[in-house]
Amino acid sequence: MLDSQSDKQNLIVEGKLADNERLKRESNFLRGTIEEDLQDKITGGFTNDNFQLIRFHGMYQQDDRDIRAERAKQKLEPLHNVMLRARMPGGVIQPDQWLVIDDFAREHTSYGSIRLTTRQTFQFHGVLKPNIKHMHQVLNSINIDGIATAGDVNRNVLASTNPVESQLHADAYEWAKKISEHLLPKTRAYYEIWLDEEKVHTTEEPILGSTYLPRKFKTTVTVPPNNEMDVHANDLNFVAIAEDGKLVGFNVLVGGGLAMTHGDTATYPRKADDFGFIPLEHTLKVAEHVVTVQRDWGNRTNRKNAKTKYTLDRVGIDTFKAEVESRAGVKFEESRPYEFTSRGDRFGWVEGIDGKHHLTLFILSGRILDFPGRPLKTGLRKIAEIHKGDFRMTANQNLVIAGIAPEDRAEIEQIARDHGLIDDLMTPQLKNSMACVALPTCPLAMAEAERFLPDLVSNVEGLLAKHNVPQDHIILRVVGCPNGCGRAMLAEVGLVGKGPGKYNLYLGGNREGTRVPKLYKENVSPEVIYEALDPLIADWVAERNEDEGFGDFVIRKGVVAEVKVSKTDFHA
Structure with a gap:
């Protein structure tokens, strides 16, 4: 227990601050000189600090890496553009909103697609500088924005999908919206720059602080037993606890996160810790003060060790928890029992409590575009034109057509x-x-992921068929770099890009999403990966226990050691 202010001061990492801390401090509450940069016609990109600051407004500067070398030969700068990620707590979008984003994607992006993400929202890719302000104004016209979907803030809050499937799901969605609003930045920079609102002097950020958080922060509201959004990938999770079908509060899980850095053993994926139960009325207070403790104690000298998971491991779980209790004036009760028995989306039809129906569609890699023989984008537009319910984007890049009347x-x-x-x-x-x-x-990608996935799946399907289990499956994920976006570090088989055509192969996550996998082979080609999986799948089929998943099997057989405590086990 910390007895004095000086004890608490000792928990702050001393040293030279990372440069991102300077740029946030000097940004005038995230304004920077973005407006001036927008007028610069010499470059298609953003310069100096603005390259980072636009992230707080929901955008990443990118370029088309397929043509980067050719443009360099022509002495042209990269074809700069931005990716925009929308803020959609719980992933709910109305059909009339969908039609507008469909129009914008077709008319004003380089790729023409809508990309559903693992953060339960959509992205535009390839928006050129002259169209950026127009993009924000179009989104604002349909009550969507890009505030705090990137940068060192609390990002889009996830909620269990199908809110009308049960009252618990409806409640989870409402709490996701409340938490999102409560933790948003208070600066009016977004509205001033993109929507031409009158400039208002900002004096404070009461929750996030004048230099915002040390690193990105992710929050979920989830309804067991389906761990559809992988709670252990997130800094803060509210796990719904019900009595007689009524939501009475949440178990609070803190400190999950999947990003790491190749070759840096001080970085690792980590599961969240269960702090205990809180009644509903304390939800916003606890959310706020988990954030403020991380704001004050998180590492601002080394961004690779700045996330909540590292703060917990550095100061101790009990110390962090006690500080949240002190600031919130709330004592965590003993955790209420719950269990995750599955994850992923339930494809096909589900009937809700109100007699309406929901259709969950599988969208490969979340990419909505008209492909040869599969005009997905046109199909969803036609549905949006007649649909009387809404759409719900899932944390697994899929889409639910929700609230369909039986006659439709x-x-x-x-x-x-x-x-x-x-x-x-x-x-x-x-x-x-x-x-x-x-x-x-993606400027961080070291290897292919989305474009590699179809071949990867086909080869794994071939191995399953070879061993006479074509209708079985393995939780399989591939990412182009170790930053965690595709949640490979909660897969039974996870591939993490290491270089062109090379991946690190991780094994041993489980189907429930409650275990981190461990490195099995490093910097290998897809061919080596398939050769390695072949005998392992054969053994799994021949020797597994009833209903035993592949990840559980490889742990039980000692193919890889179980990661119980990431700080000590992951790199051991």
């Missing part, structure tokens, strides 16, 4: 089938596989 079900299903949105031949393996965007747009 047949028409919507037919449109979906006609446009390749329903394909009965999709295998369980495909539906349990995921990839981040990676090349050509």
